[in-house]
Amino acid sequence: MTIVSEFLPATSFETDSNMVLQLNTIDEAITRQDCLLLVLSNPRKKSEAQPRKITARPVEIQGTPVLQFTNHLSRQETHDNLACEEAVIRVQKLFPREYRDCHLYTPEADFVFREKPDGRIRSKRKPPTKQRTSLDHNRQRAYLIPDGMPCPFLEAIGVMTPAGSVKPTMYRKFRQINRFLELIDDVVGYLPEDRLIRVVDFGCGKSYLTFALRHLFVELRHREVLIQGLDRNEDVVRQCNEVVNRLGYKDLQFQTGHISDHTPTGNVDLAVSLHACDTATDDTLAQAVKWNASVILAVPCCQHELAPQLESQEQAGLLEFGLLRERAAALLTDALRAQALRQCGYQTQVVEFIDLEHTAKNVLIRAMRDMSNIPNDSGQPVIPVPESQYQQLKQHYGLGRIGPDRIVSTV
Ligand SMILES: C[S@@+](CC[C@H](N)C(=O)[O-])C[C@H]1O[C@@H](n2cnc3c(N)ncnc32)[C@H](O)[C@@H]1O
Numbered sequence: 311m312t313i314v315s316e317f318l319p320a321t322s323f324e325t326d327s328n329m330v331l332q333l334n335t336i337d338e339a340i341t342r343q344d345c346l347l348l349v350l351s352n353p354r355k356k357s358e359a360q361p362r363k364i365t366a367r368p369v370e371i372q373g374t375p376v377l378q379f380t381n382h383l384s385r386q387e388t389h390d391n392l393a394c395e396e397a398v399i400r401v402q403k404l405f406p407r408e409y410r411d412c413h414l415y416t417p418e419a420d421f422v423f424r425e426k427p428d429g430r431i432r433s434k435r436k437p438p439t440k441q442r443t444s445l446d447h448n449r450q451r452a453y454l455i456p457d458g459m460p461c462p463f464l465e466a467i468g469v470m471t472p473a474g475s476v477k478p479t480m481y482r483k484f485r486q487i488n489r490f491l492e493l494i495d496d497v498v499g500y501l502p503e504d505r506l507i508r509v510v511d512f513g514c515g516k517s518y519l520t521f522a523l524r525h526l527f528v529e530l531r532h533r534e535v536l537i538q539g540l541d542r543n544e545d546v547v548r549q550c551n552e553v554v555n556r557l558g559y560k561d562l563q564f565q566t567g568h569i570s571d572h573t574p575t576g577n578v579d580l581a582v583s584l585h586a587c588d589t590a591t592d593d594t595l596a597q598a599v600k601w602n603a604s605v606i607l608a609v610p611c612c613q614h615e616l617a618p619q620l621e622s623q624e625q626a627g628l629l630e631f632g633l634l635r636e637r638a639a640a641l642l643t644d645a646l647r648a649q650a651l652r653q654c655g656y657q658t659q660v661v662e663f664i665d666l667e668h669t670a671k672n673v674l675i676r677a678m679r680d681m682s683n684i685p686n687d688s689g690q691p692v693i694p695v696p697e698s699q700y701q702q703l704k705q706h707y708g709l710g711r712i713g714p715d716r717i718v719s720t721v
Contacts, residue, residue, distance in 0.1 A: 344416045350409035388478045415440040453488040463521040500678040506534045512594040513586035514539030539564040569593040585611040592713030600720045606677040613640045621708035649700040650717035651677040
């Protein structure tokens with residue numbers, strides 16, 4: 311029998327046989343690899359450093375089944391993977407010593423263990439709600455840049471340690487970078503195959519994603535690139551150029567400037583703009599279309615322009631609430647941008663950038679130049695562009711002149 315008493319607080323718990331039996335249910339589920347999910351919640355200590363919740367789920371790392379523990383802190387998540395025996399000891403230390411509630415999900419039943427005010431643990435057994443899935447489904451996500459492998463640019467910008475471990479506070483950024491690379495990697499086929507690829511990143515800021523782009527093209531796909539990062543903030547541009555000089559990259563350049571004034575040094579194949587403020591996204595899209603970029607990726611940021619203008623009798627019940635009006639305006643702005651790109655001959659998709667759990671700014675507009683619909687000599691698209699959804703949306707909401715008009719007016 312597993313000894314649990316040494317981990318119980320001396321005064322507040324009785325280690326009666328019933329409690330030991332209940333806690334053994336958890337140990338045995340982990341040992342038999344029957345723990346499909348374990349959730350520890352209701353911490354005794356409430357502080358920034360104390361995870362508000364700890365979850366554990368089975369994953370397979372290099373062919374070995376382990377339990378992956380996730381500490382849910384207020385601003386970050388940390389993970390570690392433990393073999394069964396270590397996992398049993400970890401849970402014994404945490405429950406009920408540090409957390410008052412424990413939910414255990416097994417193939418046979420769901421269990422709730424809860425510490426009551428008298429210090430005893432009460433348990434409930436319910437029919438199972440989770441099924442065993444192949445561990446293949448739970449494999450550690452295969453990131454394009456894996457955690458654990460040293461990566462010079464991630465070290466230089468403070469995301470990884472020199473040994474290649476992602477710093478716990480930077481995990482969210484790390485996931486965002488990888489997701490962004492996946493979304494670019496999917497559409498590499500739309501970029502020129504036989505020559506240097508030219509990229510512009512508008513409003514590059516600290517340029518985590520600009521450096522990541524270079525890594526994808528040069529280190530992973532062995533392509534020749536020239537990447538320009540543009541930002542109006544001189545300080546961030548200086549800092550980015552310092553990192554470039556330190557790393558000795560010749561194919562990555564940063565410069566100060568405004569999106570709408572920028573003149574590229576050559577053709578632009580890929581234009582990206584992530585979290586550029588308010589209507590700066592419209593400026594980016596308009597510039598990218600003007601330069602006939604093959605691929606455009608934009609994650610819009612805050613949007614303030616449309617909300618005060620929106621008029622719709624049919625939707626008065628929605629628009630009377632300020633918060634919902636703002637959100638409806640943000641969605642409508644992105645729909646107009648996507649439709650404007652379609653109208654300009656781009657195959658356009660709107661996809662989730664990163665889980666809403668991580669950022670509210672999670673809409674990504676991805677547009678690829680539709681090669682089957684390049685205008686012919688008389689300037690007419692080969693396949694006629696369908697009746698403009700763009701104009702219909704504008705009319706429906708009674709909109710006057712707005713930022714996305716700059717995109718359609720380029721063609
Ligand atoms: C929120 S930051 C995003 C940085 C980076 N793209 C990212 O996603 O991590 C927005 C950046 O866009 C820049 N920016 C906003 N409007 C701009 C404009 N019209 N021209 C150039 N830079 C602009 C700001 O200076 C800021 O650095």
